Amino acid sequence: MDDTSETAHLTKRSQRKAVRALLSPKDRVGLRIQALLARIFLPVLYPIYLVLLRFGLGYRVRGHRQTLARIRSELRHRRDPLLICPNHLTMIDSIILLWILTPWWRTFWDLRLFAWNTPEKRNFAHVPVLRFFAYIGRCIEIIRQAPREETQKLLARLKALLVHGQSVMIFPEGKRSRSGRVDTEGFAYGVGKIIDDLRLIGASPRVLCIYLRGRRQTGHSVMPKRGESFYLDYALIEPQTEYRGMRAHRDISTTIVQKLAELEGTYFASSDISR
């Protein structure tokens, strides 16, 4: 091992130690068990999503393979924390993105892009089957406006997953856009806080901003229309900021949301041309 790789290895070890200290033993074991069960069950259960989305609902994505190949190629050489930050228009955006980003055969050994998710508990936890699928599908349930201790626990779990090379999907707008466009005013700053915290322990988190939109999607909805054809675009960024604390969280979150708005601008410009 040369000096550079040894330093990198030591740095990663200290980052993992730093976030591990934030987790209780119970949380650490809980995450490991969930990760293990997901690894075992996903190859078996994932085809259900696939059949439902591809054949049941007839969804398709233009340029899917080429875009996925480009994303994988850009991510290949670094295993830094990766946040996946998409725009948010329907309640099944995260499921569609998991399907888009991870082909079925990859679930047997490569779950790098099968991101951990943070769905709102009230949306699914009352239905046992949904709760099971959410657990196996690597979801960590959240409660909006939870007490501070709960939020700290959640952030600690997400940071632990990220420094261990897992990806986490967070919708930076915080909710489905009510205007049908990326909400550049009312977004939350949670994603900025996670990234800033990781930077403070020496990590270099990257953000895969993804713009996904059904061609017939006009506003927000529960699900995209049946037979929908999706437009997909992305940008891989490493947000920087000169600020500290909450100002840094806001600045980083703003950078991500602005990037999504830029991707949206490209979509509407290309839609105008194709009309």
Add this chain to the structure above:
Amino acid sequence: MDRTEVYNKVVEIIGPFAKDPEALSKADEKTNILTDLKVNSARLVDIILDFEDKFDIEIDDDAADQIMTLGDAVDKIVEIKG
């Protein structure tokens, strides 16, 4: 700057973020910023940063988390300004 001046300025800063202007007009120090004034929780960070800019102070994360009511905000600002 006395407590009343700080309180008035706090109300002025929160004003644009409050979705319930009527509650704001009847507010007192016990008024909860999120539940009574219907301020979006994500905007609480903007409010804290506005406090920092307008009062020329720094409020750390832990202190910010303790601000629930208008009175809490006034207490914290008065405490930091000394």
